[in-house]
Amino acid sequence: MGAEAAVRFTVNGEAREVETDPDRTLLDVLREDLGLPGTKYGCGEGQCGACSVLVEGRRMNACRTAVSKVEGRSVVTIEGLAKGDELHPVQRAFLEENAYQCGFCTAGMIVAAVALLEANPAPSDDEIAAGMDRNLCRCCSYPKIVKAVRRAVELTGGGAR
């Protein structure tokens, strides 16, 4: 473990400062230091996508991101997508389509879908599948997940956010 240092970044719109080993993973800092356990540990290797968060609007695997890498940047987690009680359209779409069973992959799926729609507000079915391909669901709810992303496109009228 290295020496502790202050790392400053924005989480869900709020400025945060964490005194920590800068090599710790963003996932660990979010879950354990900042009280945001919605982002999950699945594989620890950036292969399953359960730890997906948005960094400056782009999807990153928090389990493979040192917290020092987000210094001065903006991080959004599943907890930060809703505006108060109003869910993000992608969350509403997952809810409408019941696109989960156990739900452990869901936070990562939703964040990945938000990033996908940010980059491509009106994706084709193939583009949705390709965009979601790096997130694994062991309950295998993929048909409903893809449907939910399609529904999110409808809800946003092709313009996410």
Added chain:
Amino acid sequence: MASWPESPRLIGTSIPRLDGLAKASGRAKYPSDIRPEGLLFGVLLSSPHASAKVKAIDLEPAKTMPGVKAVLALATAGESTIFYQGQEIAAVAAETEEKARDAARAIRVEYEILPHVATERQSAAEGAPKVFPTGNTRAARAQTTGKPDEAMQKADAVIEATYELPVITHVCLEPHGLTAHWKGPDSITVYASTQSVMGVANDMVENLGLESANVTVLTDVMGGGFGSKFNADTWGIAAAKLAKEAGRPVRMFLDRAQEHQLGGNRPSAKAKIKLGAAKDGKLVAMVAETSGTGGRGGSNFPLPYVYKVDDRSRAHTEIFVNGGSARAMRAPGHPQGCAVMEAAMDDLAAKLGINPLAFRLANLAEADMVAGGVNRTDLYKEQVERGAKLIGWDRWKPRGQNGDGPIKRGLGLALHQWGGGGAQDKQVACIINPDGSVELRSATQDIGTGARTILAVIAAEVLGLEVGQIKSNIGNSTFPPGQSSGGSTTTPSMAPPCLDAVEKARDELFKRIAPGLDAKPEDLSLKGGKLLVKGEEKATWAQACRKLGMMPVTATGVFGPGLASTGVGGCQFAEVTVDVETGVVRVKKIVAVQDSGLILDMLTWKSQVYGGVIGGLNYGLFEERIMDEGTGAMLNPDMEMYKLAGATDIPEIVVDAYDTPEMRVRGVIGVGEPPTISTAAAIGNAVANAIGVRVPKWPMSPMNVLDALAAAEGKA
């Protein structure tokens, strides 16, 4: 006596999950998210060696490291034998996960490394090191019915082939583990990622010497189990002990590599099958020698499977290897038995020149009676007809006629069966409060299938309320005894006592409030959130409940006859393309036809079938535990080289609920397992149909496909 409503308002429709909002918003708290004040992080130190003696363990270096609060040896120096890579050695609890990991690494363990056998091949080799003093295999006596050798002589066509499926692992997305929080010197609350809160509670009682009344196991939601999470496990008990020693709560979850190595696996299967039929397409005999490894555990599977062969013999040999022990995995044994049987059926049909669909129908037992006087053969016939229509079986062509270019297209099918009946000793409590709130309680849990929602659907149906008005409190071991989530038994075990409890509570409510309404209890009914007296609206639900004063209604429901049943069929069809130059298989379409008695919630039911089919697609195309014979280590204990389907691998999937009036009167039957059984078999048969060559090893990976093609050309 309770019975399911004849024309239900909610039951059988598509009801969204009660836990949907919590899951979509990220607010659902999984056991690995629980963070009581003062939480310490537990880390399990596991053996890097597959076979060894533990000569010495020195915990001292870990104990003195910064932030370390408790250290515990799980192996005993001079005594413990290591049987597989990943076996538990010690556990550490520290202020942060990193500090715990550093401390675990600092523990000094001296091993005497012993020779190992990591694969079935190594285990069976002459002079191989022994896993058990008694040897590496345990052969069961052949089970023989009729006179198979004699009957085989009369066969017009015989195939003799060997089919194999590898060991695969559960890969629950939330790893195994729990958070242990002592509430006093002899009282503990455990947040466990489990499919059995009662199983974990029992393990805590037995291993910690606690009174049952002082153990609470909570599982609000959990991230998948698939048969591997019924117990507290060594690491869970270790977490409780570390928490006691440190005087602070401890969270202990496996990491992904440990998850593969010691969190359980599905045994391998190998079957050398000789199957003969007469030219009219009737099976005459089967002789099978089978084997498999479950590490140090069993690997048996059903064979013959689905089809009737009067004259048969089958001998199974257990092979032991230095690998983690097998655990139940979604329909234990059935996907293996189904794959090898269906492959043999298909190969024999090809040899006879008979359409494989007709060949299958010709070899079902005349009467395959399951509970409730249902002849499963009749079900199969109708299901196969429906499936054939949905996949377009009229496009089927014999092997070798499926494309001139490098991309071949093929169709395959497979049949399966399962029990899916429930236990009859479980209970549900129903509480109707004076404020109108309704609570259900039982010590079952939601493994992800929607158990919570299904109980609420039943209560809402009976009380004329909306599903969201019911508080479905499960995942608490102190509630009335509930079913473990396994064997497709949860719903058939829990739905009957739930119906009974809610009906009893309703009747008690009527009895208590009828006098105040100048009515007889039998004049009262509930509909659309209203209380009716002789069919006339008299009060809202809330007003009716207010008449209870301060005393809630409580009732406990038990099992009742006729509400649940057992014994399902089902069939699946697959369409694939295979690139014979690269060996890449793409699944284009899967049709799944499934019965399961009375379906309570079509939405969660379909989710189960989709999940089962895609799980089966994973077994069919991707999954394989790869062991290194040199080191005894698992080579792919991750989610990169242990391949699983992603969104781009998913074909068109048609789920056809065999939901007929005859099925509904059977009552509730579970559906978690049946739809995952025959997918890999159907895919294997579609591949053989496409390329004209049997790929005898699952998964249908490029390597296995190319090997089979090369073997057919005499190159391998």
